[in-house]
Amino acid sequence: MTYQPPVRDHAFILRDVLNIDQHGDLPGFSDAPFDVVEQILDAAAQFTGEVLAPLNVVGDKNGCELDPATNTVTTPPGFKDAYKQLCEGGWTGLGSDPAYGGQGLPYVVNLAFSEMSSSANMAFSMYPGLAHGAYSAIHFGGTDEQKQTYLPKMVTGEWTGTMNLTEPHCGTDLGLLRTKAVPQADGSYKITGQKIWISAGEHDMSDNIVHLVLARIEGAPAGVKGISLFIVPKFFPKEDGSVGERNQGVKCVGLEEKMGIHGNATCVMQYDDAVGYLIGEENAGLKIMFVMMNEARLGVGMQGVAQGEAAYQAAVAFAKDRLQGRSLTGPKNADGPADPIIVHPDVRRMLLESKALIEGGRAFLFWTALHGDLSHLHPDEKVREKASDYMGLMTPVLKGYLTDKGFQVCSNAVQVHGGSGFTEHFPVSQFMRDCRIALIYEGTNGVQALDLVGRKLAAKGGRAVMTFFQEIDQFIGENDSDAALKPFIEALSGVKAQLQDGTMWLMQNGLQNPDNAGAASTDYMHLFGLTGLAYMWALMAKAANAKIAAGSSDPFYTTKLTTGRYFIERILPDAASHLSKLKTGSATLMALPAEAF
Amino acid sequence: MTYQPPVRDHAFILRDVLNIDQHGDLPGFSDAPFDVVEQILDAAAQFTGEVLAPLNVVGDKNGCELDPATNTVTTPPGFKDAYKQLCEGGWTGLGSDPAYGGQGLPYVVNLAFSEMSSSANMAFSMYPGLAHGAYSAIHFGGTDEQKQTYLPKMVTGEWTGTMNLTEPHCGTDLGLLRTKAVPQADGSYKITGQKIWISAGEHDMSDNIVHLVLARIEGAPAGVKGISLFIVPKFFPKEDGSVGERNQGVKCVGLEEKMGIHGNATCVMQYDDAVGYLIGEENAGLKIMFVMMNEARLGVGMQGVAQGEAAYQAAVAFAKDRLQGRSLTGPKNADGPADPIIVHPDVRRMLLESKALIEGGRAFLFWTALHGDLSHLHPDEKVREKASDYMGLMTPVLKGYLTDKGFQVCSNAVQVHGGSGFTEHFPVSQFMRDCRIALIYEGTNGVQALDLVGRKLAAKGGRAVMTFFQEIDQFIGENDSDAALKPFIEALSGVKAQLQDGTMWLMQNGLQNPDNAGAASTDYMHLFGLTGLAYMWALMAKAANAKIAAGSSDPFYTTKLTTGRYFIERILPDAASHLSKLKTGSATLMALPAEAF
Incomplete structure (x- = not known):
């Protein structure tokens, strides 16, 4: 059973529930009337279903490998080629600014593609996902020169990106951050420190990796008020847009052994006098990082739905196929040795709970993402304000609630499979293991809840x-x-x-x-x-x-x-x-x- | 942080809540006044904490290995020696019948030891756990000769045992069972078929393995009414109690790749004209197997509590140690860089939820297990009847509810750890992965719920x-x-x-x-x-x-x-x-x- 992208449900939400064509006069939307969107969804379904989904188990079984001699990471077999196809298909720039080569489609349309990617192969989809987060931060906070240097390459997918926040002693509480930045005569900085849990921190799929790194400039105030953001490219960009010398001070020195998302390289990044470039104002790094973070949080909520969808599909297929016992109200498959287990009310309970949570959650995500578009694009300030308010309010809810529920759905899918669900011969163990990180990263769900009530x-x-x-x-x-x-x-x-x-x-x-x-x-x-x-x-x-x-x-x-x-x-x-x-x-x-x- | 067996809580329940000394005139209890029980708990705590707990991660990382040339299974490093110590300490016979060399202690006392074993090392504890289930089935349904042949060796732990129910097309619905038994002139049977998911099916820790196998005698009625139970020893017992020739027809042909309990060998067992001996009446095998199964179900409910306890302890240790953020009501560790995360209400919510579920669940288990003792031992028929009623009624509740909640507790513990919980450098990922099987095996929790309301x-x-x-x-x-x-x-x-x-x-x-x-x-x-x-x-x-x-x-x-x-x-x-x-x-x-x- 392979993942079938739920194009029909996406279309229902976009056309019948949200009626995106009503916004046809807004930039981005004007290029994407619903019939065009439908073609994009079909193409996305084909790409994610046929190229990414078959590599999901491959990623889980093979994981990534670090060569400690060269500090290079090899991704699972097939990932590199799939990434090439992703770039060639133009998927990396779907929602990006046309000024830098992007297609400028609405965020809500991009989200539909992201959901399919994540269902098909969560570990893989994180590479372009992180890159898009880094793109957004530079787009929001970079100078024109920085934008011109980095964004076009990130839009095509030739270069990827990362976000470097966590240090061994400091995760949620960024005020404790120790990585230091020392100003150099040429305006650059030398960055020194260790960052951990850096998703997509090092890999073999792109020509360059643009690290966004939080660090403290020497002499900066203690706590969160002294944190700045730096661009630390793996290779220095040359004027002609190609990559130049290696930024020797940055390297991957370890890979985490994890419960899931084995296909994604979760790196320990060592910075030893790595050359970095300040992005935005000194000591105002968190503001830019939170642009990236908010986008990431909504994306994590999406991952909860996406893993839930994939797990639900596998559970439905199993429940229709597995013959075991008889319906409580008499045989429903009298000619067979037993009835398919989907006749049992308690199996249906798990499936319908999953279906109701996924479809409701998807609608909530898309509804909020549409507000994200309106918050930027709508001509009426009142509409923009309301949309922006909603984005702020709903983001922690989507991240926390939908990942809690997505994990529950994945666990339901394991349960529907019975003993088969506990083995690695069926896909649901991986969905559950992969999904578990979504409750944790980009701020644990407890941190989301506190962000909601406290802020x-x-x-x-x-x-x-x-x-x-x-x-x-x-x-x-x-x-x-x-x-x-x-x-x-x-x-x-x-x-x-x-x-x-x-x-x-x-x-x-x-x-x-x-x-x-x-x-x-x-x-x-x-x-x-x-x-x-x-x-x-x-x-x-x-x-x-x-x-x-x-x-x-x-x-x-x-x-x-x-x-x-x-x-x-x-x-x-x-x-x-x-x-x-x-x-x-x-x-x-x-x-x-x-x-x- | 190592697992600390909760002796104090065990003592509280046994002495202050259940007052086991009030039953001091019953067999078994007369040998175990509370002060003796307390010594047993202390010794159990020492053994499980010092010998079994350190091997838990070892088992997870190394797993078991099957040599396909010899069909033998090697258990993780240290398991064999720990098993030897288990036997030498007399732990395998704690609750067994003195007539066969057991210590005859109350079931409720044995359960306390089992909980500690399971917390310390679930995968390991399943080897003696399954053996005890097989012991119980033979004790209940075997002939005197069968009991004399097998039970003393199983009480000492020299021989272990298994239960063989599941076949590839047949798990919950045993009526579909195909493994066949052909009567032989000497009164034995030749057993042919494949059994899957056989825990402890093959390993290197005991001199012999006594397989209890459900099969259908040629010509038996279809469905559950034609199922018989057979003893299929790996080695034929000799008259002097030693092991003789290999029963060539039974072998392990595969090991499952699983989400957790890697230290336990989950075997595909192939029976090709293996020699077996009928236990109990023809076509009445399920009755005996359910003796084993009911004991196993209560034991699985216990595993939910046990994994929860171990995970909770790890979460508490982490929450006291990890400094991150400040209390909402002002610093509680003003001299340190941050407060321990146990100051945060939402972290406490996860810990207290865990603690309340574990301690309540443990009491419910012990209370029921005491009724298990009374159902056999009490002189008053009314008391026996009530106790037996309770055992029947509570068993599916304990299995289903306590494993659902045990898994929730393990997931809470992962969450308290944040990103660390998703890595395999901390123990909680393993507790969660190991625990997940408890919701499935010995009848999924949905099957338990149906057993409760339907039967x-x-x-x-x-x-x-x-x-x-x-x-x-x-x-x-x-x-x-x-x-x-x-x-x-x-x-x-x-x-x-x-x-x-x-x-x-x-x-x-x-x-x-x-x-x-x-x-x-x-x-x-x-x-x-x-x-x-x-x-x-x-x-x-x-x-x-x-x-x-x-x-x-x-x-x-x-x-x-x-x-x-x-x-x-x-x-x-x-x-x-x-x-x-x-x-x-x-x-x-x-x-x-x-x-x-």
């Missing part, structure tokens, strides 16, 4: 969340006489009230004692995620109903409604549980001294 | 669950004026009412449409697990309160109460969610045709 919720006086509540209220008001939509409206109305209740509790109790906010944060994030999905399911049900009302007999739409009902009946009840937990406060949580654990 | 609940007119409700009511009645116990009594009363509600719903709707029972099964199992833990936490709180009232200032008891409050505030709210879900029935779940997934 995003309160930003601008809570404007973003208030706007979200108003939008939901308006939707409910406009649709509450629609009988076909009734269960979805009721469910949305209920969970929105619960989220408001939780938000109020946080406002009253979190300020008074910050530990209350910390204690509530993960449950609040999940309550928020459930509300987002309830809204998406209402939007999708409305779109499906419209098609059915217009005479469509395509089972896609009735299936969508059933899946949505499953979400309401069997996933949404968790909202009450999260609300109840978050309102218990921090007293019990903080009562024990450390030694009592 | 155990209805057995004898629902007598077991009614007795359980009465016991809880009585406990509530006896303690509802105890102010110190109030939150625990209220919580128990609430969840018991929810479980009754769910039980009533199942009785009304499950009979009418079996798919309703199947659809409700997993949520019902979790609701049952939560009720069991709420009862255990009430029992533990009562015991802790008694110690405090008697003047103890040991923080162990106040910590116990805080952990119990955490359970009530932040775990028990899931009960309402499970109840709500299970009452939605099967309509939505069964609505979609297979092709709609």
Whole structure:
């Protein structure tokens, strides 16, 4: 069973739910009316399904190899050639600025391609994924010269990029960063320090690797206010755009042994007087890095959905194929030795839970990504502002909630497989192992939850969340006489009230004692995620109903409604549980001294 | 950080909560007053902590190796010697029948040792674990001659054992079994077929391996009514108790590549006219195998707790050691560069959730295991009957609920570690990967849930669950004026009412449409697990309160109460969610045709 990119579901969201053609007068969108997008999705499906997916197991089994003599890394067999095809197909520049050779397509369209890549081969997709993050940071914070030097090569994929934040003693808490930068007479810096867990830090697929490195300029203030960002190229760019000499001070000195994503090189990068170039202002490196980070966080939320989708597909195929036992209501495959296990309610429970989470999560991702486009492109400042507010508010929810749920979906898929799921002869073990990192990197899910309650919720006086509540209220008001939509409206109305209740509790109790906010944060994030999905399911049900009302007999739409009902009946009840937990406060949580654990 | 066996918690449950000394007049218990048990626990802690725990990573990294030329399996370095020490220490016969050289200690005491072994080294502990299962089956169903031939050697550990159920096309559904047995003139049988996923199927640690093999005697009825059980020794036993010739027809032809438990040999066993001996009646093999299976299922529930405990300990050590960020309420380690992450409420949430699930789960296991002892040993038939009812009812709950939660605890531990948790330099990845099999083998958790609602609940007119409700009511009645116990009594009363509600719903709707029972099964199992833990936490709180009232200032008891409050505030709210879900029935779940997934 190979991964089948869910083009139909992508098309449904982009056309029927989000109606991207309504934005046809915006830059990027004007080049991508839905019929063009559909062709792109088909081509993306072909490339990811046929080129990347077959290399997924290869990557897992072979991993990457470091030659300690040369500090070079060899990627798994086939990766290099697949990367060449990725570049030749123009996929690396799909969403990039046309000024530097990109195709300038909307972010939301690019996300559809990224999801397919990640489902097909998460470890592989991280190489261009990190490169695009580095591209974004340079695009946002670089000088014109830096942009001209690096961006065109990164758009074509000839050069890739990395982000270097973590050090052995310093991950979440970047204030502890020690890597130092010493100014040189020529305006460059010499960078010294060790960075760990650098995804795609060294490999054999691109001509050059553009490292973005956080470091502290000698004499800079302590803590996060003294951190600057540097471009440290593996090879120095020459004026003609080719690569010149090796930047001798930067090298990969180790590869992590990991639970998953074996096909991606997770590097220990050693900087010893490596030549670097300041990007942006001194001591303002984090601001630029967070451009990259926010994009990365939404991308990680996407990985949760993507691994979930791939795992779900494998589980469905297994459940239809595996004959074992009989339906509780009498044989459904009387001529065979047993029924396929998809007849069993508890197997369906795992599959439908997965399906409802994936499709709801995908819609939530795409809906947010479209706001990302609008936040840059829309002519109306009010629309840009709202869209920007939403991007800020939803990013930690998407990252935290969708990866928690994506992992659950992968674990469901293992469970559907029974003993086969625990062996490495079936693909689901890898999906689960690969997916597990998504709950951790780019800020653990706990850090996302804290970002949500501690920063995003309160930003601008809570404007973003208030706007979200108003939008939901308006939707409910406009649709509450629609009988076909009734269960979805009721469910949305209920969970929105619960989220408001939780938000109020946080406002009253979190300020008074910050530990209350910390204690509530993960449950609040999940309550928020459930509300987002309830809204998406209402939007999708409305779109499906419209098609059915217009005479469509395509089972896609009735299936969508059933899946949505499953979400309401069997996933949404968790909202009450999260609300109840978050309102218990921090007293019990903080009562024990450390030694009592 | 090495695993520290939780002797203190074991002692608390055995002495203060279960008061095992009250059974001091029963066989087995008379040899094990609590002070003796305490010495056994200390010795067990020393052996498992010092001998088995250091080999856990070794087993994961090295795995087992099959020599295809000789069909022999080499276990990881150190395993063979550790097994020798296990035997020399008498640990293999701890709970075995003195008639065959065992020490005859209570099952509940044996379970404490098994938990420590499994925490220290799950893959290793499965070798003696499977052997004990095979011992139990022969003890239950073998002839006197078979018992005399095999049991003494299995008690000393010189011989180990296996259980051979699964075939490539047949796991849960044993009715599809194809392995055949042909009667021979001498009363033996020739066994032919392939068995897969045979844990400890071949290895280098014991002198002989006693395979228990399910097969179909030629001409037997189709389905589960035609399955017999056979003893197939690797080497034929000689009259003097030594091993004789090799049983040429049985050999290991493959090892599974797995997500975890690499130190255990998961074998493909090929039987080609292997000589086997019928155990028990023809066509009644499943009855004996289920003796082995039920013991194994409780043991798997224990593995969930055991891996959780080991992972939790690693997470606590990391959380105390890792300095990152500052407490939300101001520095707690002002002289250091940052605070230990255990100051953060969300880290504590993961740790306390883990602690509350492990300690509650352990108590539930021990409480049930004590009923296992009483079901055999108590002179009062009424007590035996009730205990036996409980064993039947609780076994699927313990297996399913405690492994689901054990895996969640292991995943929490990975999360507390952040990026370190995803690498193989820290132990938690292995705990999570090893633990994952516990949700699958000995019947997937979905099968457990179905066993619970489809068989155990209805057995004898629902007598077991009614007795359980009465016991809880009585406990509530006896303690509802105890102010110190109030939150625990209220919580128990609430969840018991929810479980009754769910039980009533199942009785009304499950009979009418079996798919309703199947659809409700997993949520019902979790609701049952939560009720069991709420009862255990009430029992533990009562015991802790008694110690405090008697003047103890040991923080162990106040910590116990805080952990119990955490359970009530932040775990028990899931009960309402499970109840709500299970009452939605099967309509939505069964609505979609297979092709709609």
